Amino acid sequence: MKNEKLYVEFENLAIRLGLKVLKGRGDFAGGTCKVNNKTVIVVNKMRPIEQRLRTMATSFLEFD
Numbered sequence: 001m002k003n004e005k006l007y008v009e010f011e012n013l014a015i016r017l018g019l020k021v022l023k024g025r026g027d028f029a030g031g032t033c034k035v036n037n038k039t040v041i042v043v044n045k046m047r048p049i050e051q052r053l054r055t056m057a058t059s060f061l062e063f064d
Contacts, residue, residue, distance in 0.1 A: 010056040030055040
């Protein structure tokens with residue numbers, strides 16, 4: 001499976017889990033955090049696709 005398609009599948013999984021994916025630019029790695037008592041996954045869209053996939057995959061480890 002191509003990385004871009006896998007990334008879309010990860011975004012769909014996040015939606016099914018009730019999570020919001022925030023994409024931004026900056027000097028940060030990304031990961032899971034709480035915003036207004038809601039869990040979100042923060043992804044740095046300036047990072048290579050492989051690092052964005054790793055960020056999302058490790059964030060999913062926190063959920064059943």
